[in-house]
Amino acid sequence: MTEIQDADTPVTEAGQAGQAQSSVSTVHRLRSVLAIRPFRRLWLVTYLCSVGDWLSLLALTGLVSEMMKSYQWQSFALSLVVLTQLLPGILFAPIGGVLADKFDRRKVMVVCDILRGSLFISIALIGSPIWLFVANFLVGCCAMLWIPAKESAVPNLLRRPDQVESANQLGLVMTYGISTISGFGLYSLIAGIPAYLNLQGGNLEFNIATIAVVINGLLYFTSAILVATRLPELSGRVSSTRKKDDEDKPGFVAMFREGLKFAAATPLVRGLVIGMIGAFAAAGVVIATAKLYAQSLLGGASTFGLLFVAVFIGLAAGMATAPRLAQRLTYNRLFGVTIVLAGISLVLVALAPHLWIALLTVALVGACAGVAFLTGLTIVGSQVADDMRGRTVALIQSLLKVVLFGASAGAPLLVALLQKRQVSVFGHPMEVDATRPVMLGGAAIAIVLGLVAYRQMDDRREEPVLSSLFAAIRGRRPTKGMLIAVEGDTREDTSVQARRLAAALRAEGLEVLLAADPEHDERRLRTMLSSAELAGVRAQALVAAAVRADVVERQVRPALDSGSVVVMERYVDSPLAHFSATSSLEHQELEGLVDWATGRLRPDLTILLDRPVTDGKGIGPEHHWRVQRLLSEMAAADPDRYVVVEAEGDVDEVADRVRSAVVPLMAGRRRVVPEAAV
Numbered sequence: 001m002t003e004i005q006d007a008d009t010p011v012t013e014a015g016q017a018g019q020a021q022s023s024v025s026t027v028h029r030l031r032s033v034l035a036i037r038p039f040r041r042l043w044l045v046t047y048l049c050s051v052g053d054w055l056s057l058l059a060l061t062g063l064v065s066e067m068m069k070s071y072q073w074q075s076f077a078l079s080l081v082v083l084t085q086l087l088p089g090i091l092f093a094p095i096g097g098v099l100a101d102k103f104d105r106r107k108v109m110v111v112c113d114i115l116r117g118s119l120f121i122s123i124a125l126i127g128s129p130i131w132l133f134v135a136n137f138l139v140g141c142c143a144m145l146w147i148p149a150k151e152s153a154v155p156n157l158l159r160r161p162d163q164v165e166s167a168n169q170l171g172l173v174m175t176y177g178i179s180t181i182s183g184f185g186l187y188s189l190i191a192g193i194p195a196y197l198n199l200q201g202g203n204l205e206f207n208i209a210t211i212a213v214v215i216n217g218l219l220y221f222t223s224a225i226l227v228a229t230r231l232p233e234l235s236g237r238v239s240s241t242r243k244k245d246d247e248d249k250p251g252f253v254a255m256f257r258e259g260l261k262f263a264a265a266t267p268l269v270r271g272l273v274i275g276m277i278g279a280f281a282a283a284g285v286v287i288a289t290a291k292l293y294a295q296s297l298l299g300g301a302s303t304f305g306l307l308f309v310a311v312f313i314g315l316a317a318g319m320a321t322a323p324r325l326a327q328r329l330t331y332n333r334l335f336g337v338t339i340v341l342a343g344i345s346l347v348l349v350a351l352a353p354h355l356w357i358a359l360l361t362v363a364l365v366g367a368c369a370g371v372a373f374l375t376g377l378t379i380v381g382s383q384v385a386d387d388m389r390g391r392t393v394a395l396i397q398s399l400l401k402v403v404l405f406g407a408s409a410g411a412p413l414l415v416a417l418l419q420k421r422q423v424s425v426f427g428h429p430m431e432v433d434a435t436r437p438v439m440l441g442g443a444a445i446a447i448v449l450g451l452v453a454y455r456q457m458d459d460r461r462e463e464p465v466l467s468s469l470f471a472a473i474r475g476r477r478p479t480k481g482m483l484i485a486v487e488g489d490t491r492e493d494t495s496v497q498a499r500r501l502a503a504a505l506r507a508e509g510l511e512v513l514l515a516a517d518p519e520h521d522e523r524r525l526r527t528m529l530s531s532a533e534l535a536g537v538r539a540q541a542l543v544a545a546a547v548r549a550d551v552v553e554r555q556v557r558p559a560l561d562s563g564s565v566v567v568m569e570r571y572v573d574s575p576l577a578h579f580s581a582t583s584s585l586e587h588q589e590l591e592g593l594v595d596w597a598t599g600r601l602r603p604d605l606t607i608l609l610d611r612p613v614t615d616g617k618g619i620g621p622e623h624h625w626r627v628q629r630l631l632s633e634m635a636a637a638d639p640d641r642y643v644v645v646e647a648e649g650d651v652d653e654v655a656d657r658v659r660s661a662v663v664p665l666m667a668g669r670r671r672v673v674p675e676a677a678v
Contacts, residue, residue, distance in 0.1 A: 019085050039167060041230050042231060055216050088401075092144040093148070094256060095394075097391035102255055104235050108145060110351060144394070144397065144398075151377075156236055161591050164378050168630045169322075170379075172374065262388050267457065268332065271332075271456025281446065282407075296436070318369065322371045331383075335457060343443045343447035345364040410470070414438045483601070485605070488570075490624075500655040513564050513565070516558055545594065548572070581627050611656075
């Protein structure tokens with residue numbers, strides 16, 4: 001049985017939309033993901049390891065500075081620590097992907113955490129600068145094995161594919177928000193111990209850095225214990241025949257080659273990789289030129305700091321608005337579009353003549369990057385098969401390190417070669433800083449590769465992208481058709497109210513198609529196949545999917561393409577709820593079947609008829625209660641797309657409630673229909 005969690009049921013009346021509803025939507029999404037115990041525990045593990053990552057950056061830098069008394073070496077301390085952590089991504093990320101797909105992911109994570117903890121403790125015990133860099137390199141190698149195992153396991157902990165985006169949001173907030181503050185704060189607390197205790201001495205700073213390194217090791221040991229004892233779910237896979245699959249899997253090298261072939265042959269993954277290269281290249285250019293760019297704005301260290309604050313504010317805003325944009329623009333389109341927009345924004349950054357313009361455009365670059373990054377992670381988690389997910393995550397991680405390293409190293413060289421130039425504009429001399437053309441080059445790379453990624457991943461080629469993008473920004477869908485689903489526990493409710501709603505919308509001057517009743521066709525198909533005795537739940541699910549695929553292909557899509565409003569009862573949610581409540585099928589399996597059958601076509605608006613649970617024909621009230629709770633949970637997770645209507649009362653009263661809730665939302669879509677068509 002599908003596990004049911006308590007969820008608040010939203011009751012949305014006509015006209016209740018906007019910012020309040022968006023806020024409720026976000027809260028419900030995040031709460032529904034955090035309500036899943038295994039994910040919540042993994043979130044805590046992510047916190048511990050992320051705090052360890054940030055603490056290690058500061059602690060090792062401080063330790064290197066104390067070990068190497070030379071001023072020149074001290075000036076390179078941070079760069080050397082960062083470099084020895086970047087290099088493993090180039091060498092070991094692909095290996096981590098194969099390990100994540102071939103072996104038990106929980107065991108991989110536990111071993112890596114134990115190794116990381118032991119290496120940090122050894123740094124404190126040995127006290128050698130050479131070993132510090134060697135151990136830091138090995139720690140980075142373990143991280144490149146740990147990250148693909150963790151990221152590829154997350155979708156298997158969730159109940160529905162649409163929760164992947166919220167899980168990624170929470171993960172990014174934890175990694176780059178809460179953990180960053182905690183890591184820096186913990187190091188400041190440790191570093192302040194001498195002042196707190198009024199201690200003095202030549203070795204105090206060295207001892208404090210050593211303490212920080214030891215604490216870092218203990219954090220990884222704690223993570224290993226939690227993963228080993230409290231997260232057995234990480235060992236699970238989507239396939240129920242995992243043991244057999246493991247026996248049949250090819251060797252390590254063969255799996256590595258298979259991952260590369262998969263990335264090259266799959267347009268979705270190929271576009272994702274190409275887009276990520278463009279995004280990381282632009283990011284590397286910005287990071288490498290930020291200091292000199294701040295000087296070109298006639299600013300100093302404060303300007304440099306403000307630019308980074310603007311980038312992170314933009315990143316946070318982009319990650320927060322990505323789910324709302326994804327409701328109107330598919331993930332596959334949104335990814336490429338936002339990379340192109342990030343490149344265009346970077347052009348504006350390169351041309352910015354004033355600090356305030358630069359801050360606004362830099363924030364815009366950050367926002368586009370935030371949307372693209374979150375969207376890319378969501379695509380990997382929701383659309384890449386479980387047995388290939390680890391290698392896909394590892395490939396992206398490897399590209400991140402390689403491209404960032406290359407761009408960060410190449411951009412300063414280009415700046416040094418170009419240097420500052422004097423140009424004449426309308427007879428007036430003007431000094432152009434070398435960072436500007438280098439940024440323009442990074443922007444060009446992002447735009448070109450973003451366009452290539454978009455062409456590879458576009459799943460709606462028949463819709464003009466500009467109209468879809470403007471509609472997404474305005475919070476509307478393109479002015480073509482609109483699909484309205486009427487869902488509920490009983491067919492008696494949905495059938496009557498779907499007909500009444502279609503008639504009400506026609507009366508408003510809209511061209512409306514009342515799609516065929518899928519369940520009527522299901523019964524007819526089962527009768528035709530009665531000799532097969534469709535007693536199995538999987539067979540029944542296949543029949544339901546086949547009928548909906550036929551209705552969508554023959555009726556729904558043509559009507560939507562012509563601009564009509566389509567009203568359809570029991571489209572997706574009701575069958576999903578009934579199957580989940582009565583069978584042991586995984587919800588992800590049912591979701592995947594529905595996505596395949598309908599071509600991922602989802603309603604623009606879902607009317608959920610909510611009535612008190614009553615006994616049904618041949619089915620006890622417990623079944624109806626489970627179905628109603630599942631439907632309510634779906635509505636709670638996405639209130640922007642649902643209108644919940646009280647279905648208690650006579651048919652006319654309920655029809656009036658549905659009409660008053662839906663008709664105001666159709667403003668601007670009225671279309672005069674010839675009398676013959678009505």
